[in-house]
């Protein structure tokens with residue numbers, strides 16, 4: 102979502118639009134420090150970009166949604182976004198904020214990121230459609246237009262078991278080894294088909310239950 | 316019910332502001348202590364996978380504490396690090412249960428920690444935390460409500476973790492069941508300290524900033540009873556602790572932990588890390 106602040110005349114409006122497009126393109130190239138295969142935009146972490154006219158140049162304000170509140174990579178992301186956006190001609194200042202509303206959930210991840218995560222060796226989180234008459238009031242609409250193709254449909258109030266596909270061999274015969282992995286947003290699974298351990302992005306804010314050992 | 320959309324909406328209302336500050340310190344100090352006690356287990360947990368899991372829980376929980384302190388910044392005019400480490404003893408608000416040490420010894424000197432106590436305390440605290448976060452999602456202070464929803468999503472994994480240990484240990488050996496039972500007796504002695512809301516309880520509830528102690532107590536006990544029933548262990552009696560921590564009284568072990576956590580910071584608060 103992008104929101105404009107009132108900007109003076111037609112030519113500065115055009116200039117602001119140009120800057121916005123450059124900022125969006127720049128953010129498409131800022132990789133997650135812990136998963137460089139996907140960008141912050143693809144992960145659905147970019148909430149709002151504001152181009153504010155400031156004395157014949159522009160200030161860029163970017164609101165990002167943290168995946169996890171205490172993610173230690175947030176400062177790295179902030180610096181990387183500032184470093185990438187600042188050289189855009191006409192930009193005098195970049196301000197990156199982390200906001201907690203709307204909250205980041207794994208269904209904000211763009212469909213285009215899913216094969217990239219898998220190719221990188223990380224199973225993407227389950228993509229679910231909840232059969233709901235209307236979205237809950239606190240939920241943001243799915244970002245960037247088209248939602249990802251659903252893997253399963255869940256009735257309101259129900260949940261499905263998290264059973265990711267092995268990114269190496271494609272098998273679904275996988276078991277949860279440890280919900281906690283090398284970063285906050287990843288868990289460790291084991292593939293009973295190719296006998297490899299693999300990482301999977303934790304579902305967050307979607308109706309999923311975890312496997313229990315028998 | 317009046318809603319407070321931002322710090323500006325509440326900062327000039329002394330009654331509401333002081334109740335909110337009180338509640339946020341309870342949330343922040345609880346998570347600070349849970350994270351600290353968890354971090355003391357690093358390298359001492361039963362196996363390496365558990366070190367990964369427990370330290371990840373510690374890191375997330377410290378992130379939650381930091382977020383609560385950050386919400387306190389505009390209400391107190393102080394920065395998060397100062398709020399976490401530079402308050403006097405009686406200004407801390409964590410519950411006694413979370414400040415109890417992991418066991419005899421120190422993490423760097425003859426630790427003789429009890430894993431059963433870690434499991435039962437983890438189960439009790441995270442059960443309580445889930446219920447508290449769910450109730451806080453409708454707080455009249457909007458920044459708090461939004462944070463609670465976000466943390467609830469993450470905290471789901473913490474609770475799952477302790478439920479798994481609880482289930483598996485209770486189905487293993489007689490020694491495990493005996494030790495869980497003993498640990499549960501200690502944890503339940505301090506359990507009521509969790510839901511106490513301290514001296515501003517009436518204002519917190521009246522302004523809808525947070526749920527009442529009675530509501531949290533009832534829901535937490537119900538959830539924990541179900542856990543004990545599921546594994547056929549008897550539900551221990553609740554203690555009646557002389558103080559809860561919410562009024563600013565703390566154990567010497569709790570105060571020692573705060574001093575240790577803030578030791579480096581206090582040497583040079585102006586240093587950049």
Ligand SMILES: [Zn+2]
Nearest residue numbers: 267270292295
């Ligand atoms: Zn496989």
